[in-house]
Amino acid sequence: MSLGTSQVFSYPQNSLRFGLLDLKPVEITEDVKFGNVRCKVTKTKLEPTKPVSTFEELVTADNNMIFNSISIPERFNVSDLVKAFTDRSVKLFEEDKALQQEIENTKRLDRNRPFYTFVSFMKQRFEKERDNRLALDAKRFLMSNLPLTFYNQLTRFDNTCYDFLKFIQNTTRIYEYRAKYSRNSKMFTKIIKNMQSELGPIINKFDECAYACTRLRRYVIIWNADTTGDLNWPKFLDIKKIEISEFEQLNQEFNTKLHEIRLMLLNDDTEVLCKISNTPNSTVNMIGNLLGMSSATLNGGS
Numbered sequence: 001m002s003l004g005t006s007q008v009f010s011y012p013q014n015s016l017r018f019g020l021l022d023l024k025p026v027e028i029t030e031d032v033k034f035g036n037v038r039c040k041v042t043k044t045k046l047e048p049t050k051p052v053s054t055f056e057e058l059v060t061a062d063n064n065m066i067f068n069s070i071s072i073p074e075r076f077n078v079s080d081l082v083k084a085f086t087d088r089s090v091k092l093f094e095e096d097k098a099l100q101q102e103i104e105n106t107k108r109l110d111r112n113r114p115f116y117t118f119v120s121f122m123k124q125r126f127e128k129e130r131d132n133r134l135a136l137d138a139k140r141f142l143m144s145n146l147p148l149t150f151y152n153q154l155t156r157f158d159n160t161c162y163d164f165l166k167f168i169q170n171t172t173r174i175y176e177y178r179a180k181y182s183r184n185s186k187m188f189t190k191i192i193k194n195m196q197s198e199l200g201p202i203i204n205k206f207d208e209c210a211y212a213c214t215r216l217r218r219y220v221i222i223w224n225a226d227t228t229g230d231l232n233w234p235k236f237l238d239i240k241k242i243e244i245s246e247f248e249q250l251n252q253e254f255n256t257k258l259h260e261i262r263l264m265l266l267n268d269d270t271e272v273l274c275k276i277s278n279t280p281n282s283t284v285n286m287i288g289n290l291l292g293m294s295s296a297t298l299n300g301g302s
Contacts, residue, residue: 059089066211070219071246075226084228085218113180115172115195123165133158144237146220150251157213157258163265164206171199205264209257216250 063082072081093099102121106114134155141151175195182188223242224234239247 055093056086056090059093060086062211063089066215066218070215070250071243072222076222076228080228081222081231084231088232113173113176116169116176119165119169119172123162123169126161126165130158130162140237143235144239146237146239153251153255153258154213157209157254160209160258160262160265164202164261167202167265167268168199171195202261202264202268205257205261209254209261212250212254212257216247216254219247219250 060082063085064078067078067081072078098121102118106118137151137154141148172195175191175198179188179191179195182191220237220242221231221234224237225231226234
């Protein structure tokens with residue numbers, strides 16, 4: 001993954017939307033046999049709220065939107081870029097059997113706390129990839145002349161992703177506990193819909209931020225890639241190859257969306273405020289270790 005992108009958020013509309021918002025509770029009646037007696041039992045399962053598009057259709061739409069909103073080098077065209085990035089995402093998704101299974105598991109009748117379990121899976125995977133992402137960002141910094149602030153922003157986004165997942169995990173835990181002890185299916189449905197109503201705005205806001213981040217990353221990559229084969233790992237990221245005014249505009253839009261989602265998380269979870277105040281700059285520390293320097297030196301200290 002280029003520029004430390006987490007596989008958790010490399011899918012269109014992030015995977016949480018599929019597993020949390022695009023499902024609705026539906027009552028079904030089953031015939032169950034107890035000894036010689038047959039009874040009708042009503043259960044509640046989760047079904048998609050709308051016709052399911054293929055993964056390829058969704059990611060193609062995302063990539064079309066990205067590459068039609070930024071300038072691209074003459075050596076590429078939009079369709080080639082859309083195909084290259086779509087093919088890579090589809091390949092990753094098709095190989096990601098664990099994620100596909102987790103999404104399907106949210107619909108199972110016998111699954112205990114399906115939403116919480118799904119979010120916990122996403123959060124654990126995100127944490128597992130974290131050190132590798134930071135190391136990759138540090139390595140990319142050493143193979144570029146882009147400002148350190150650019151990589152700092154990627155780290156802030158990474159930290160925000162973690163806080164976002166933590167908030168979603170806590171919220172699903174609370175609502176599913178209430179739903180588990182609901183008196184009937186009508187109450188169960190109401191609790192799940194309330195959960196989705198609370199999570200919807202923050203997932204939408206996070207999607208906006210993730211889109212802005214991905215667009216900025218892709219802009220830097222395509223202007224430093226000579227061929228479509230270089231798109232995953234350009235040899236050097238040279239700021240002289242990109243249009244500074246457009247880079248700054250995209251960066252500002254990303255910063256704005258990042259600020260908005262962090263404010264929303266602060267309003268919903270006050271623990272995030274303490275964490276933001278006390279979190280060390282992981283990217284700076286990692287780069288300092290690679291260079292054999294102190295973080296203070298890299299930050300301009302004596």
